[in-house]
Amino acid sequence: MSFVPTRLAFLALLTLPLQQPAEIRGFSPDAARQQREWESRFKAIPDPARQREYLRRLSARPHHVGSPYQKENSEYMRDLFRSWGWDADLAVYHVLFPTPRTRRLELIAPTRYVARLDEPVLKEDPGTNFKAEQLPGYNAFSGDGDVTGPLVYVNYGVPADYEELARRGISVKGAIVIARYGGSWRGIKPKVAFENGAVGCIIFSDPKDDGYAQGDVYPKGPWRPKEGIQRGSVLDMPVAPGDPLTIGHGATQDAPRIDRANAATIMKIPVLPISYEDAQPLLAAMQGPVAPEAWRGALPITYRLGGTGPARVRLAVEHDWKLTPVYNVVATLRGASAPDEWIVRGNHIDGWVNGAQDPIAGMVAELEEARAMGELYKQGWRPKRTIVYAGWDAEEPALLGSTEWAEHHGAELRQKAVAYINTDGNGRGFLGAGGSHSLERFINEVAREVPDPETNLTVWKRLQAQVIRNGGAVQKREARERTDLRIGALGSGSDYTPFIQHLGIASLNLGFGGEDGGGVYHSVYDTPQWYERFSDTSYVYGRALSQVVGLSVMRLANADILPYQFNNLAETIRGYVGEVKALRDEVAGRIAETNRMLDEGVFVATTDPKDPLQHPGREALPPYLNFALLDNAVDSLTRVAGAYERSMVTATRGAVDPTRAARANAMLRDVERAFTSAEGLPRRPWYRHLLYAPGLYTGYGVKTLPGVREAIELKDWAAAEREIARLARAIESAAGQVSTIRATLEGR
């Protein structure tokens, strides 16, 4: 392998002076030069062929949490890390993990149909031929139950859909709802169904979204075959992910556990995911009003809302509720000079079945990063800070492995963690980046250093072109004129959640995609063969991911001054404040308009007597809110962010004063924590970040400024005022911290 650094050193000599600025955020000029040398060597190491080899090995058989193959995988990876010079171990927890014992779905009227609930083995893909080891299609943390009732089609099953049903006089009380995947995270569907009185919930994959309407189905093409089932968790993760019996603390062997009967995040009603082959006879049997146009999928039927009959189903689901060991892989490269500052990076390792794309395609990039760092280490490279590389088990059922580890080590992590970087699978196309906006400038800089495999451009440049091509007017302008491409805020759906939202650790979530697509998500068809035919076929985006994440980790690990930046953060928060102001006005406007239309008799005048709709009710107009608190706080943060930036640039213009830097870094690490609140968010204290949270009623979808935004959405104006004040205090406190850090950097 010695040719690799040699070639790279040559290339570095040739290209560095011309193409690359010496400056790296947070590095003195000398340190930056050394850093670039190591980065050049690093970038040459990750190897597509090795990623292919790992992926084929790790996804060869089903490897869900608790399966023998998953334990084997964990041990295999632990040993790989060790072979590369890392200090690696398994971090074991014991979590509640239900697996299905009974799954039965039957149309009992007006005709009879017994759902197949099975994904056949494909002779074309031996990766599907592991019936005995596969978990069948089910939703983890569904309730147990055997229920019978009329069917109601609830579209995506979000609250707005129930408002639409109510306008048509349709209630789900005592009914079994059938919802399609999409439009929200799946766990929202049974939760809202239960809140509305339903006794069961069926979730189907509509061919419009990931089946034949999109293209040829597997094995001919990448899309979902008619029998394909999307497994997935329905634990109430927007309230708290992780083991429902040990919320807030690690599920160690001897951890205190609550009774399952008291576990708030387990669904109360039975839930079952089905294929579109099984959904069609159910939907076709329904009567009642025709579904609104936006609710219709691609099945060759009239989508109807159902209601009192004639279609009735029986749904029976029963689980084995047992404690199951979780085998996280945790590997460490100890920091040379600041071992108590940790850079944590993870990807999950459990799949619902063979899980090639989700999650292994991301894990194999992580492995190649680790191998490359091991190589560099042998060549003399030393991280200043400690690097922690993790493979999380049991992400699929409820982010179990990461959450238990993060809770278990919560105090230490809150003290030591500088950043958490997550990936979760990988694909082909454009870099996707989300995360803390204190890292927005940082990740933009890294993305400018990595070549895109399909063009002669950097991944940054290609992403910029994509935003210019497809963005709206504002996005286009910003992509052209703003220094940095915007990164999205994080909601949930992967292992960054305990780090950013519970512990307040600045986080990033990274991955490539947009040129692949398909319908094998969480099915038996997510196999190496599928991945190598339809996704990152030559693993070159796997290499690019290793390069992006590896550089990120190396810069965070060795920067003289931690590379957070607060101008973008302040500007982004200002944008969010603008959004919640507009939201309040929009809610107020909608109420005023509805009241006015009621006064005018518009609903009475326009109702079709043959298809009448319920009229909306009159509502009180909302008060104006004291957004000035937020405006003032954001102004404070904006001012100190600008001043900090100037001090930081000055401090890294020459050799960095190590004492000042050490004091500044210790405080910088904590700025993200200033945006958290020990009491957490209303109705979900586990979530402590006041800037970012998954939506209580969107699931994966992020709600920024969640306390304020959700109070407005729920029209709880007193709560909105409280949340505004609390958030303003947090922003002011962060501004104060940044101001102190600036003084420290300046030696004041």
Added chain:
Amino acid sequence: MSFVPTRLAFLALLTLPLQQPAEIRGFSPDAARQQREWESRFKAIPDPARQREYLRRLSARPHHVGSPYQKENSEYMRDLFRSWGWDADLAVYHVLFPTPRTRRLELIAPTRYVARLDEPVLKEDPGTNFKAEQLPGYNAFSGDGDVTGPLVYVNYGVPADYEELARRGISVKGAIVIARYGGSWRGIKPKVAFENGAVGCIIFSDPKDDGYAQGDVYPKGPWRPKEGIQRGSVLDMPVAPGDPLTIGHGATQDAPRIDRANAATIMKIPVLPISYEDAQPLLAAMQGPVAPEAWRGALPITYRLGGTGPARVRLAVEHDWKLTPVYNVVATLRGASAPDEWIVRGNHIDGWVNGAQDPIAGMVAELEEARAMGELYKQGWRPKRTIVYAGWDAEEPALLGSTEWAEHHGAELRQKAVAYINTDGNGRGFLGAGGSHSLERFINEVAREVPDPETNLTVWKRLQAQVIRNGGAVQKREARERTDLRIGALGSGSDYTPFIQHLGIASLNLGFGGEDGGGVYHSVYDTPQWYERFSDTSYVYGRALSQVVGLSVMRLANADILPYQFNNLAETIRGYVGEVKALRDEVAGRIAETNRMLDEGVFVATTDPKDPLQHPGREALPPYLNFALLDNAVDSLTRVAGAYERSMVTATRGAVDPTRAARANAMLRDVERAFTSAEGLPRRPWYRHLLYAPGLYTGYGVKTLPGVREAIELKDWAAAEREIARLARAIESAAGQVSTIRATLEGR
């Protein structure tokens, strides 16, 4: 029947002073009082039961142009008019009317499928049981031909769809295109296909638009059954409707006729409409790129674009091209004091098959208006002006009956016609009104006089509520604050076209709809049974239509001063001018943005190497245009319109000076003509109106300010400048006329 006026007179006494203002636009106070008395009597006469009886009679059998039953229907209606005291006759023309001799469509590769091309008789609906008399599914004025080629799916088949295909490198040269109904008038599809080099065109009804995706299909529900075929004309009517052998003059027995080979408006390639049952095997056999999301319908297949193979079809269509007699019914009530001022009103009488909804539901309203006026006549009512009631034959193939009559009597009509009022079928729900904006105020006033059958409101009030409920922000505000609800501009698709767009006669098109729906349009399933189950089931909207149109005719016939109003017209034109300005800027902006993206390399950077798209070409930026000419002209019209309005109000405040009124009316009648140009529009001289035309590439869809707008769309900037100047002159000339009329009214 004597009880009717008695009851009404009583009601009038009771309600008039309280609810109805005495004023009627164009009437002196005395005249208005008399008019109201007659209107009250009139409104009580139209009878749902009689409309039902007529509809069942007229739609009992197929009655397309040239069929024995259509001639019987014409004679029956002529006799009805006569029985009610009208002077009625058949106006006979001899037009080219092709009927199919061969219809054959066959998938020949990769598998074989012979299209059924047949709509089965339904035992549930005896109205469908007339195989021997029915015209089968075909497109009138398709070319003859027997062609074989690969299939290409072209979505709606409009020019933008071909741009999308070109971006994917797909050409239709030598291919047979398959287009779905919708998105444009059907005749656009083969025209654009031919212009792009296709050799044949198939048009199918997608179940997404009017089949099972919308609801239960006939006979269970109102929607299109799988075998249902939408017949229809594909004559190039946006160039000129009417007999293609006698464009511009009436197709009398001995009219000069051109050779069919030279007829420019007949399609050059074979065209055939098919059902979705026949479309599915064709579409399913296609390969090539997956169709863009917006192109996908509701068939349970992957919609693909096709191209070079493997799907190949043979399409053979051959017609009997014969001259066929057209039997228009034309009935007259001669005006008492101004017989040379004509109010013309029509609805067509031919159906594609039984045609209950289209057109008979509108014709039965017309018949009841005529009967009611006959009744009033017996009671002493006399129209000042001549009323002409027409039933147009052969509308379906090409507006043949109305166009030949209008061309034949063109000179006289341009001299005498005050207005043309059209209906074309009828349904249930809300009043739909389109037409000349000089009549916008007028029809708003009439709509305030007619009760909606489903509410206790006027049809105006109900429509206002509908716009408030469903409109955008501007529409809502206007519906609340503007005196009048806006009426749409007229494109084409019914018999108003020769009157407004060829002759420059102020026109209105009226009908109810929005609470019905269905998929029997132009099929054998548009029967009395269908209509009475799913549309205006009790004919109460038929009565409402009689009331709206009857009052309109009676007011136009007896106003002291013709009730045109020009403020709304000027304001509407100002809005259109704003639109064409914005269109120029939008085209310029789009070109500038594309050029910029080419400079930036955005297309190269974002292209997916596994699914590459063609990059757009660089284009020259458009010049700025001299819209000041239009702004000045609209200002002139706005000023004189305001002044005219004041004079008109003053003139009708007391007894109206008959000499002044007669002179003013003679000129008022001609104002609409000022917006026409003898040379007609570019590329289609038959169309002479400079404010309204059907789009050359949208068909039914209107293009307002068509010369200017289409020049901009085609990026012909020199033509745009010419058209701006010509239009400005026309508007200035109209302003001059209105100014003269005002002086006349004031006795100057």
